Amino acid sequence: MVLDYDKDDLLKNNYSEDELRYLNLLAEKFPTVQSACTEIINLESILNLPKGTEHFLTDIHGEYETFSHILRNASGMVRKKIDTVYQYSLTEKTRNQLATLIYYPEEKLEIITKEEDDLQSWYAITLRRLIEVARVSADKYTRSKVRKAMPQDFSYVIDELLNEPNAKKEKYFDCIIQSIIDVDRAHHFIVAISKFIQRLLIDRLHIIGDIFDRGPYADKVMDAIQKHHSVDIQWGNHDIVWMAAATGIRASIAAVIRLSARYNNLDTLEDAYGINLMPLATFAMKAYKGDPCEAFIPKNTPPENVGSTHIKLTSKMHKAIMVIEMKLASEIIHRSPEMGMEDRLLLDKINYEKGTILIDGRELELNDKSFPTIDPKDPYKLTDEEKELAEKLRFSFLYCEKLQSHIKTLFSKGSTYMAYNSNLLFHGCIPLDDKGDFKEVILQGNKYKGKALCDQFDLICRRAYFNREHPERTCKDRDYMWYLWSGADSPLFGKKKMATFERYFLDDKEVQKEDSNAYYKLRDDKDSCSKILREFGLDPETSHIVNGHVPVKVKKGESPVKAEGKLFVIDGGMSKPYQKVTGIAGYTLIYDSYSLILAEHTPFQSKRKAITDEVDIVSTRNMIEHATKRICVGDTDIGTSIREQICNLNRLLEAYRKGVVKVKKI
Structure with a gap:
């Protein structure tokens, strides 16, 4: 844009070059003194209306x-x-x-x-x-x-x-x-x-948070959200695992399929999203032939249905994908030791001859001792069939049009947290240490905590997703996007471990326990909540946390x-x-x-x-x-934005009257 005024004139009239550029753009929308005045009157009146619900x-x-x-x-x-x-x-x-x-x-x-x-x-x-x-x-x-x-x-x-x-x-x-x-x-x-x-x-x-998993119609929920006139989303751990799966992260794809099988919701993947699970079914029937897979019978299956062909097949698919998930997760854990998730590497702790596992110095008996796809000498190695299957599934998730549409909505409408009208919204927690201080977490060589940690995780996820067809560019981002699902310092998860293996293969309740982050004890304390609100720029006297x-x-x-x-x-x-x-x-x-x-x-x-x-x-x-x-609207975040608009319009009026900006219409 070419401006007609020299710098001395601008300074004399108290306008910077950037402000004058902005005012000239604003003048395209409000080309006369009258139109600017009318909008100011309109906005001033809106400030005094009751806030929306x-x-x-x-x-x-x-x-x-x-x-x-x-x-x-x-x-x-x-x-x-x-x-x-x-x-x-x-x-x-x-x-x-x-x-x-x-x-x-x-x-x-x-x-x-x-x-x-x-x-x-x-x-x-x-x-x-x-x-x-x-x-x-x-x-x-x-x-x-x-x-x-x-x-x-x-x-x-x-x-x-x-x-x-x-x-x-x-x-x-x-x-x-x-x-x-x-x-x-x-x-x-x-x-x-x-x-x-x-x-x-x-x-x-x-x-x-947590639109996905457990129930049968997450796709319909997402359709409704896409049509809604005014909505925002704070990502939950069950959302991020689907987002990571749509990014093409194979361990997350396996986790999504496992959860769908666990709740007998494979129809969501096959019918709603068109994900082809036939290769998994074929692999599971062959690899786990004769294995009853009792620990993998879907939840809430009526006793009379346990022996049905459908449930038997789902159970085999469930076990097959769970083992694949553990192998794929191990690749990330080995590649990123700074995550501190070595305790989730359990396949090498199994004595395959005895059918036991060593956890925390205790030898525990497994309730399922059949591992036909695991090589005891190299337990984390994928078989050739598993490699081929993982790649087919990755392709299906990465190029599923409906799934990608829903995930793009999660990115465009969503974030790790939101501060809105004096309310701080987040799904899981803000990681704290046992003293109640914000826990410092190392991400890709840098330290983050509190609001900065949530912001960095948000940025990592967006980089990973929008470079999903070029995974080599954002390998570490992809690893940490997976980490958000189950990592100890993930603000979306909030537990020290996800005891997936223990819940399936062990009957010992002690090892199945998932201890929560200190946040969950300290959130009962008013001072701790006030500290979190201040960290996110909110006044503790008038603000709230919604979890x-x-x-x-x-x-x-x-x-x-x-x-x-x-x-x-x-x-x-x-x-x-x-x-x-x-x-x-x-x-x-x-x-x-x-x-x-x-x-x-x-x-x-x-x-x-x-x-x-x-x-x-x-x-x-x-x-x-x-x-x-x-x-009133004037007491809300929208009110703050309206006041900024009024201020800019008053500045435009002043510029019109001084002749610094030309009136666009007579």
């Missing part, structure tokens, strides 16, 4: 139906809005039907249209009710923001109907509603306005609120395998313009029962904090 979820673990329902009912907020309007004028049964209609409009309409005798009257009544719910859901946002949330096909109609009715406009409103019915668009309008209400009640969604990763044992009396209200652990067991431990089915932390609310959810029965029987997730809401005055 944030929802925090964690540890989804592929439980798509539950996740989807929580988004549809906005963690109980849809029903709250219905009750606000109709608690005293509609029966509970009618309110239940209205709520279900908003959650599942297409499916519920299909049932109602078959059952309702006077459909025209039902449409007229229901449209008015939905408009009222939409009105109270939209009341704290600007008309501009509400318009942007509207479905395009009905934006004008909804915009008109959301205006407060009065006697003069009553006939006008009635006419609009009747016209919608007369032109046979009531069905489509109900679907559109229901989804509009859902969107309004979750202004921003925070997902604090996932470790399920809260509610049934044993454990509280999700810790450190005198400084820290919230919101893993309540959305994943069904954890619900026996927690006694509930997940939490949502809700942060609106008045308060912080923790919603505790009961187990979700099924989408079918929700639609046909109008069975909702029962959510118990507990107020954690209440603001003395309503929190």
Whole structure:
């Protein structure tokens, strides 16, 4: 860009060359004094609006139906809005039907249209009710923001109907509603306005890790996340192992397949992502022929299914990939001794003749002594068949279009942590030593701790992934991306070891123990939490930590609120395998313009029962904090950004008036 002013003129008018370049770019968007003034007025008014409602979820673990329902009912907020309007004028049964209609409009309409005798009257009544719910859901946002949330096909109609009715406009409103019915668009309008209400009640969604593994539909969860209007993700250890697998890291690919087999979810890989597991099945049937692989029967397999062909094959594949994973992991551990993971090298500690293993000076008997693919003289060496299989799987993961699309979303929307509106969000922990100081970790020859450690891990993962087709460029990055899944100082994992081998091959509970990082003891301490908040640039007096990763044992009396209200652990067991431990089915932390609310959810029965029987997730809401005055946009991070925009626009106005920047339009 060529500037018309010399440096003396710029200095005299108090503008640097860089600022003038920026102001000239800004002038392209606001080419007149009037347009700049209008935008300043608009932004100033937005600062005084109530802040949008944030929802925090964690540890989804592929439980798509539950996740989807929580988004549809906005963690109980849809029903709250219905009750606000109709608690005293509609029966509970009618309110239940209205709520279900908003959650599942297409499916519920299909049932109602078959059952309702006077459909025209039902449409007229229901449209008015939905408009009222939409009105109270939209009341704290600007008309501009509400318009942007509207479905395009009905934006004008909804915009008109959301205006407060009065006697003069009553006939006008009635006419609009009747016209919608007369032109046979009531069905489509109900679907559109229901989804509009859902969107309004979750202004921003925070997902604090572990989207993948255990449950069957992580791919559908990722599809929903990709479509969401405002979402961020803090990576969990179960996310990073999939991210590393998509990067082509063979040990991580083996881990992903092993976990899928462990929870009998190989369909997610084969059907959802199109990963070809036939080579693994063929290899496993041949290598483990005659081996019952009892320790590798998938979790929660009903006793009557244990002998089925499907379970037998899955068990063999499970064992085969577990052994391959240990061999591939050993390559990384040997290549990167600074990781300090030599204790995970166990195949050379086995006495293959006796069927025992030496761990911590103790000789322990293995419960499975069949290792047909291991050479006792060189136990970490891959067989030729294993090498070929690992390469085929690497190719399948690296060039799976749908998987790569989902992983790119994890990178574009995600990070190791996030500081947002005075809340620090991370999945696992901030590594601490036993004294409570930030633990110093050596990464690629440099020392990092606290925030710098999380930032460096974030950078390492991005470099590894975006150079995935040239692995030779980022070998060490790839190793540390794998390390995040199970390394002792990984902020996503938070344990001193992952006792995978011990859980499969040994019955000794002592060696199966996975001791946690000191963070998990110290997070109950207010001073420790305040120290972490300061490290990330947040004020401990007004800020909080929001965590996932470790399920809260509610049934044993454990509280999700810790450190005198400084820290919230919101893993309540959305994943069904954890619900026996927690006694509930997940939490949502809700942060609106008045308060912080923790919603505790009961187990979700099924989408079918929700639609046909109008069975909702029962959510118990507990107020954690209440603001003395309503929190406005100006009090948030978005408010800080808006003030910067206002400052720049005022600077542009000044430059226009001084003639330093030319007005672009007359």
